[in-house]
Amino acid sequence: MTTLILLPVLTTLATMLCTIFTVRRQHWQQWISLVGSGTLACVTLILLQQVLAKGPALTALGGWPAPYAILFRVDALSAVMLVLTALMACAALVYMASEVDPLPPHPLTHPLLHGALAGICGALCTADLFNLYVWFEVILVCALGLLALGNLGGRMLQLDAVYKYFAPNLLATLLLLIAVGLIYAATGYLQFDALHQAAPALPEALVTVLVATLLLALLIKSAAFPLYAWLPASYPALPVAVMALFAGLLTKVGTYAILRMAGDVFSPTPGILMEGLGWIAAITMVAGVLGAAYHWDIRRILSFHIISQIGYILLAIALGGLAPDSTSAHNAYGAALFYTVHHIIVKANLFLLAGLVFACTGSFDLRRVGGLVASHPLLALLFAVPALSLVGVPPLSGFWAKLLVLQEALAQGRMLWAAIALSVSFLTLYSMLKIWQEAFWKAHPSAKPQKTSRSLAPAWLTITVLSGITLLLGISPQQLLAVSVLAVRSLGGGP
Amino acid sequence: MMPALVCAFWISLAASLYLVLSRDTLRCVIGLGLMGNAVNLLLLASGRLQYTQPAVVPPGESALSLAANPLPQALVLTAIVIGFALLCFSLVVVMAIAERSGKDDLLLLRHTEPEDTAPVVPSFLEKEKETP
Numbered sequence: 001m002t003t004l005i006l007l008p009v010l011t012t013l014a015t016m017l018c019t020i021f022t023v024r025r026q027h028w029q030q031w032i033s034l035v036g037s038g039t040l041a042c043v044t045l046i047l048l049q050q051v052l053a054k055g056p057a058l059t060a061l062g063g064w065p066a067p068y069a070i071l072f073r074v075d076a077l078s079a080v081m082l083v084l085t086a087l088m089a090c091a092a093l094v095y096m097a098s099e100v101d102p103l104p105p106h107p108l109t110h111p112l113l114h115g116a117l118a119g120i121c122g123a124l125c126t127a128d129l130f131n132l133y134v135w136f137e138v139i140l141v142c143a144l145g146l147l148a149l150g151n152l153g154g155r156m157l158q159l160d161a162v163y164k165y166f167a168p169n170l171l172a173t174l175l176l177l178i179a180v181g182l183i184y185a186a187t188g189y190l191q192f193d194a195l196h197q198a199a200p201a202l203p204e205a206l207v208t209v210l211v212a213t214l215l216l217a218l219l220i221k222s223a224a225f226p227l228y229a230w231l232p233a234s235y236p237a238l239p240v241a242v243m244a245l246f247a248g249l250l251t252k253v254g255t256y257a258i259l260r261m262a263g264d265v266f267s268p269t270p271g272i273l274m275e276g277l278g279w280i281a282a283i284t285m286v287a288g289v290l291g292a293a294y295h296w297d298i299r300r301i302l303s304f305h306i307i308s309q310i311g312y313i314l315l316a317i318a319l320g321g322l323a324p325d326s327t328s329a330h331n332a333y334g335a336a337l338f339y340t341v342h343h344i345i346v347k348a349n350l351f352l353l354a355g356l357v358f359a360c361t362g363s364f365d366l367r368r369v370g371g372l373v374a375s376h377p378l379l380a381l382l383f384a385v386p387a388l389s390l391v392g393v394p395p396l397s398g399f400w401a402k403l404l405v406l407q408e409a410l411a412q413g414r415m416l417w418a419a420i421a422l423s424v425s426f427l428t429l430y431s432m433l434k435i436w437q438e439a440f441w442k443a444h445p446s447a448k449p450q451k452t453s454r455s456l457a458p459a460w461l462t463i464t465v466l467s468g469i470t471l472l473l474g475i476s477p478q479q480l481l482a483v484s485v486l487a488v489r490s491l492g493g494g495p
Numbered sequence: 496m497m498p499a500l501v502c503a504f505w506i507s508l509a510a511s512l513y514l515v516l517s518r519d520t521l522r523c524v525i526g527l528g529l530m531g532n533a534v535n536l537l538l539l540a541s542g543r544l545q546y547t548q549p550a551v552v553p554p555g556e557s558a559l560s561l562a563a564n565p566l567p568q569a570l571v572l573t574a575i576v577i578g579f580a581l582l583c584f585s586l587v588v589v590m591a592i593a594e595r596s597g598k599d600d601l602l603l604l605r606h607t608e609p610e611d612t613a614p615v616v617p618s619f620l621e622k623e624k625e626t627p
Contacts, residue, residue, distance in 0.1 A: 180538070
């Protein structure tokens with residue numbers, strides 16, 4: 001069990017090393033990468049099964065006793081997120097085997113991708129505040145590398161994206177470091193369990209300041225209002241498969257950390273912060289979806305939808321913090337986890353589909369594409385599943401996710417938040433209809449759409465599988481819901 | 496010692512915030528580097544600063560007495576390494592941006608975003624505009 005906890009990080013790091021050594025042999029590199037992500041999937045599935053059967057597992061590194069050692073702790077919440085990370089890694093790497101992007105991937109894409117995955121796995125496994133900061137830095141460094149690679153739209157596009165990703169994210173990690181320093185000065189601990197026990201002894205005002213600094217840093221990382229502009233400015237510069245992986249996972253690591261801090265380590269969190277988080281969530285939803293309604297590039301529309309959907313997850317977390325009793329809190333946190341799972345799969349799938357739209361029509365700009373219903377009816381069908389799921393049309397997974405959040409908002413009498421969440425759904429429908437209308441329904445603007453002779457079979461396989469998972473989650477949400485509620489029951493020092 | 500450190504922290508944090516808010520790319524990056532150093536001071540102060548003894552166990556003893564707390568020093572060391580690497584990387588990026596485009600004003604860097612002056616025109620209107 002001890003080694004099993006470390007295996008997700010070790011597997012990805014080992015794969016990263018192997019792909020560095022095979023930089024000159026691209027074919028080998030691709031296979032090593034695939035095998036590595038497959039192993040990661042097996043490891044995380046075994047870990048999830050073990051954690052569900054035997055409860056949270058932990059291991060201490062460095063040979064020190066508990067409050068001083070660097071702890072890795074995997075509970076059901078972390079395990080579910082780890083499984084999703086592995087699933088997304090497999091999806092992105094299989095998709096990368098097809099020739100969707102105009103240029104083949106840069107040889108360093110695979111090592112950096114696995115480095116980012118190692119950072120994500122580490123951030124999900126760790127039970128130490130400073131360690132969390134270090135893993136966030138690992139993710140940041142690898143993401144910067146991936147943004148700087150390649151030559152999609154001229155070097156300036158890459159450099160501009162790097163800069164716009166770098167500045168706000170470094171500000172966020174510095175804020176996180178300030179929070180780490182302040183929390184250590186106030187409590188003398190960095191380890192999650194020790195912090196959970198030490199926090200209630202501190203004055204309420206001090207805890208409010210500490211947790212506010214921490215949440216502010218993590219909110220920038222999850223692209224919440226008002227510091228979200230870096231996300232749509234940087235993601236479109238990435239190759240499609242990497243973009244889908246980032247869209248699925250990176251901001252969700254931020255929301256996971258917020259859930260971990262607000263719902264677990266510092267629970268019960270001061271009410272004023274959760275109230276503020278709820279309003280930030282509501283404004284984030286509206287700001288994201290309005291951005292999506294404005295733009296015409298599919299990638300930018302979908303990037304703005306990430307922001308809007310982050311709002312729903314944050315709203316669920318805020319409702320959990322404001323809940324009057326523990327059952328209600330578990331329902332809200334469970335809704336947050338359910339929403340995260342649904343959102344990661346659907347959002348990554350939509351980005352992968354956008355890549356296929358590009359491969360079939362030659363552009364990401366909705367004004368320059370069209371006629372896909374006639375030429376690729378299967379693509380239209382596969383697009384409809386995640387798009388309608390994102391909107392929240394029953395019986396797809398998004399419907400259940402939104403239902404759980406809305407139920408909790410109404411149960412707590414937060415009518416305004418519920419109303420905002422509902423109206424944002426309608427605006428989401430509008431922008432999905434825009435993609436449908438422009439890319440699929442209308443005729444192609446140029447008389448003779450270009451034919452592609454590129455091999456796209458792995459890409460089709462990936463989106464079919466992901467759409468299938470969305471359908472499956474929609475038809476039988478009980479299993480995931482049961483796992484979600486079970487996972488959040490151990491938060492906040494529960495059994 | 497502590498008042499001096501607090502002054503140093505707040506002055507460098509204020510200066511770095513002023514620089515970070517600038518639209519000039521180089522100023523922003525230098526501001527972030529300075530902020531990293533301010534944060535390092537804060538991390539150092541989160542240990543027991545009033546003891547000026549080194550953070551090692553003296554020979555022949557098994558426990559630390561009257562020594563500095565070693566943990567914040569380890570944290571600062573990690574933060575310095577990461578911060579230095581990121582500062583170097585960002586300086587290269589800023590230089591490359593300035594060399595290639597000749598611009599260092601963020602408002603003029605619109606390669607990843609559509610120009611805000613260009614109106615967003617739906618496709619059917621765009622066709623009408625092209626015909627005359």
